[in-house]
Amino acid sequence: MKPKQVFDRGSFFADVFEVVRLVPQGRVTTYGAIAKYLGTGKSSRMVGWAMNAAHTAHFHVPAQRVVNRNGMLTGKHHFATNTLMQELLEKEGIVVKNDTVQNFKSLLWDPSVELL
DNA sequence: AATGTGACATACC
């Protein structure tokens, strides 16, 4: 089942969107990092789910900057096309090879660190 | 209130 309008202000989803929008261009973050920053810690799955809801949001959410802990574009299948996510990232100067962000560790933007 | 779900993370086989 999929949520319809899940971006009410004050909700967990809204917080996720806000953090994702704060990710600088050319940088990436992880589900776990966002979850940790939001304090929910272990609910990294919810972040991914929020991204799913982001698809229905009325504002742009750079979901392509959110990858799993390996820098892998696990969510690419949720974009319009299989290559869209990678193209968006490369457009920002991020090198993506084999569905994985190259130099991922140095490109990582951890909100719990950067926004601290 | 109970159940199902998920774009994760980790552990185990």
Add this chain to the structure above:
DNA sequence: TGGTATGCCACAT
């Protein structure tokens, strides 16, 4: 190297 299992938690029905 890769599949399966489990923990985890917010949200929809």
